[in-house]
Amino acid sequence: MHKIEIFMRAVLAIGLALVASSAAAESPGQAVSVGTKVAFRATQNSTPSLLPTESNELVLSAAPREDSAEAQAIFSPVAEYLSTVLGKKVVFKHPGNWGVYQGLMQKGAYDIVFDGAHFNSWRVDRAQHNVLVKVPGDHVFVVVVKKDNDKIREIKQLAGRTICAHAPPNLGTLTALNEFSNPSRQPIIVNIDGWNNIYQGMLDGKCVAAAVPIKKLEQFEKDSGRLTKIVFRGAVLPDSAFSAGPRLSAQDQEKIARALLSPEGEKATIKLREKYAAGKSFASASNKEFVGLSTYLKNEWGY
Secondary structure, three states, X not given: OHHHHHHHHHHHHHHHHHHHXXXXXXXXXXXXXXXXXXXXXXXXXXXXXXXXXXXXXXXXXXXXXXXXXXXXXXXXXXXXXXXXXXXXXXXXXXXXXXXXXXXXXXXXXXXXXXXXXXXXXXXXXHOOOEEEEEOOOEEOEEEEEEOOOOOOOOHHHXXXXXXXXXXXXXXXXXXXXXXXXXXXXXXXXXXXXXXXXXXXXXXXXXXXXXEEEHHHHHHHHHHHOOOEEEEEEOOOXXXXXXXXXXXXXXXXXXXXXXXXHOHHHHHHOHHHHHHHOOOOOOEEOOHHHHOOHHHHHOOOOOO
């Protein structure tokens, strides 16, 4: 009887070890298909190096729209400049992928963040952040089809059809999906990186429609002429912005806002503004401009 008991305990231990190994293998950024959307599962064991430390070190992060090397080149000068402005060390942490980014954002791991309007709105509502400065101008997303497509006249007719777009939680994609309340009657998102690739992919027949910013559409068709027709125009939204969280005092947040608008701040943010603001200076921003925009995240994992 004693030998049987030992044997059973050994089997149980092996079983538990296999379960633990399987759970550990699940990446923090693993994609999880939800209908035609893609969400990301945020695990409990987030990357420790990205969590706030017990020191005065502050974490600057941004949506992982670039690889780590490009992101470091864009944001490290910003972190160094803000360290000087605040008299506290600010470090830039690239999350690596959207799953880690969203998971750590939801845990309050980031002190200063640069990303889209929907994320800024969510942090104001749920993470005690304040929006400091933004990319100037309005942001409008449109869904277009080929000019000679007589079958599609409005966005609702794209249910069950393909749209070339960035993977969710890109705001342009979520703006289009927000028009479809029935999960069984939605477009199929064909994930493509880069606005030009999305536009060209639609023209090449990779999908029926494309979701792009209207300013990009105007650029693409400036020389070629009108090759598409707009079947949906989204609401006028603020562009990407910086926000700061509760580990920064109101005084420090004001310092950051002033610094990013100053001539010295323009030098530190030149690469960032060249990519996301066409080289223009940042503009002052307020929380009121972003109220309600977190609704675009309603079907995303963890929001």
